[in-house]
Amino acid sequence: MPFDAASFTDPNPLYTRLREESPVHRVSTPDGSPVWLVTREADVRSALNDRRLTVDKAHSGTGYKGFTLPPALDDNLLNMDGSDHLRLRRLVSRTFTPRHVDGLKDRVRAVADQLADDIAARGEAELVADYANPLPLIVIGDLLGVPDGIRRPFSRWAGAMLAPEYPGQVAEAVDHIHGYLLGLVAMRRTTPGDDLLSRLIAARDEGERLSENELVSLAFLLLWTGSENTQHLISSGLLTLIRHPGQLAALRADPGLLPAAVEEIMRFAHPNQLAIRRFPTEDVEIGGVTVPAGDTVMLGLTSANRDPARFGDPDTFDIRREDNAHLALGYGIHYCLGAPLARMEVQIALATLLKRFPRIELATSEDDLQWRPSFRSHALTQLPIRVGEG
Template identity: 40%
Template sequence: MDNNFSSKEAGLFTHAFNQNPYPAFHSLQQHDPLHQALMPDGHYAWIVTRYEDAVAVLKDTRFIKDFTVFLNEEERAEAQKNIFSQNMLFADPPDHKRLRGLVQQAFTPKMIEELRGRITEIANELINDMQGRSQIDIIDDFAFPLPIIVICEMLGVPSEDRDKFRTWSNTLVEASNDPGKAEKIQQHTEEFTAYLRDWIAIRREQPKDDMVSKLIQAEEAGDRLSEQELYGVVSLLIIAGHETTVNLVANGLFALMTHPEQMRKLQQQPELIRPAIEEMLRFEGPVEFSTDRWAAETLELQGKTINKGDHVLVALDAANRDPEAFEDPDVFDITRGQSKHLAFGKGIHFCLGAPLARVEAEVAVNTLLERFPGLQLDTASTDLEWRPGILMRGLTELPVRLT
C-alpha cells in the first residue's frame, strides 16, 4: 500500500468531502492521482482521479466487474443469490454481451426518443400540481416523480407501487456506505425480490406491451434471461433508470440557480439545452464513483503495482474536473461545447440508459424554466445537504421559490 499521501490528508469520505469533494479530488490529482484509500467499510481500494487514467481503466478488460471469480465455490454460490448480481453491470464478456444484447432489444434510442412527448406531458402534469404554491422541493415534487413515472410506465409497474420502488431503491443505493443498516437492507431486498417474483410470474401468464413482458420474451441467439437474470436486469433498470436522473435534474437545476447568468442564457436560448445538459453531467455528475472493478491480474499503472484481486474505483466526478482534460474545469459554462465527460462511463459498460436520462433532463429543465422563469433557491446553497454514500452524488432536498 502507498502511504506517501494518506486518505486523511486527502480529506476523503468526511462530511466536508460529502458536501464538496472537489478540493480533495484536486489535491489527489496533484499529489497522488492513483491513490490507495481506506474505504468507509474498512477495506482498501485504488482511487483513480485523472481523466486519462480513468478512460484507460474503464476500457481495460483486465479490470473486471465479476468479483465472484476470486471466491471459492460455496462463496460464489452465496454471492450469486443476490438479485442484483445477475445483470450486465456486474458481468464480463461473454456474459456481458449476451445480457446487454437481450436488454437492448427492449431499450433502443429510437424507442426512447418516441417517449419525448409522454415525458413532456408528465413534466407539465407535475408542474400543474405546483400551481398556487410559492415554495416546493424540486426533488420530492419534480426530479424524483418524473423519472420514476417514466421507468415504471416503461416496465409496466402499477402506479400505486411507485413509492415502494423509491424506498427500495434509496436503501439499496446507499447500502454500500452504511453497513449499520444491514437489517433494513435485508428486509427491503426481500420485499423487492418477492414483488419481482410475483410480478414476473403474472407477466409470464399475461404478457402486455411493456418492457418486462419484452424482457421475458427476448431472445439472443436462442438464449433467454434466467429468472435470476430477470431480477437483476429489472432491478438495475429501476434503480439506474431513475436514481441517476433524479440527481442529474436536481444537480443541474442547482448549478443553474447558483450560476444565474448561465440560467438567463439558457432561458434566452432554450436551444442550448443539449450542451447545457452535457455541462451539468460534467460539472456535477450524478454518479460520483464508478461501480466496482477488480484487477484480474497483477499490472502496472502510473508506475504503481496493482495486485491481482485489488479493488479499483474510478472517481468519475474527479475525472470530469481534471484540469489536464478540461479548461477551467471548476467553471460552469453551458456553452462549453462538445464534451468528453465520463458521467455515463466509457467502454463496454457505457450506460445503456444514457439516451433516456438525456431526454428526461432536457424536457425537465426546459419545461420547468419556461413555466417558472423566476425560479430561485429558497435557502443558502451552503445549507443544503448532499446524500451520504460514494456511488451517487445528489442533494437530499432542493427547496426553491416559484415565481
C-alpha cells in the same frame, strides 16, 4: 475512503487534492475494504476500456463485493463481461436506441407538464420529491410495466441501499426489493402487457438463454438506474443553474443551448462519483502504480471530470463548453445503456421548468441544503424551491 461531512456537501476539493498528490491512492471503504482509487482522467478513461479490468466479482481476490445481494439481483450487467454481457445487453438495447427514445418524448413532456402544474398551483415545491423523483420513475415504470401504485417504495429502498440511516437498513432494503421484483415478475408472467419486462419474460420462457436470476436482475438494474441517476441529475442540474445565474439567463435566452447545458451538468454535477468497481485479472499498471490481480479498483468519475489536464478551467460551469467528452456515463463496453433516455429526460425536465417558471429560486439557504451521506453518490436529499411569474 477519506470522506467526511464536508465532502458529502462538495467532494471536489478532496478530489482536487487527491488528484494533485497521486494518480492512484490506496484507501479503504467505510466497511474497511481496501481499494485502489484512480483520480486522473487519462487513467480513468483508459481503465474503463481495459479488458484486463473485469467487473466479474469472481475475480475479487481481496473479497470486496460491494452490496451483498441475492443471486436474483446480482446476476446483472454490472457484474458481467464478455459474451454474457453482450447477450443481455442485446436483449434490452432496442428499448434505449435514440429512435425508440425519441418516440417517448411526448409521454415525458406530458408527465413533466403535469408535475409542473402541481408546482405552479402551490408556488413552491420540494423538487426532489415533487418533480425530480417521480418523473423518471414514472417513465421507467411505464417501460417496464410497473403498476402506478407500487413505484414509489422501490425508489425509497434504492436510496436506503446507497445511504442507510441505521445498521441493517441495507439488508432490509435488499429484502424488500427482492420480494418486490419477484412479485412483479410473477404478475407480468400471469398478465403480460406491451412492456419491456413482459418481453424479457417471454424471452426467458421461450428459451432465449435468459435465466430466471438474469431476468429479475435485469428488472432490478433497469428500474434502479432508470430512476436513481436521472432524478439526481435533474435536481443537481437545477441547483447548478440557480447557482450560476449568468448561465441560467443565457439558457433562458437561447433554449437551443439546452443539449450542451445538460452535457455540462453531467460533467460538472453528475451524482455518480465512482464507476462500478473493477478487478484486475492480472497485475496491471495504472498511472505508474502496479495494482495486483484480484485487488479492487475504483475509478473516480467525479475527479476525472474536473481534471485540468483534460478540461480547460474545469471548475467553471460553462454551458457553451465545446470539448466536453466527459466520463459521467462511462466509456467502453460498459457505457451507460440508458444514456439516450437519461439525456432526453433531463433535457425535457429542465426545459419544462424554465419555460413554465420565469422565476425559480431556493426556498432555503445554501447552508441548509441536505446531501446524501455517501461516498458513492453526490446527491441532494431535498431541494426546496419557490417559483413564480417574475
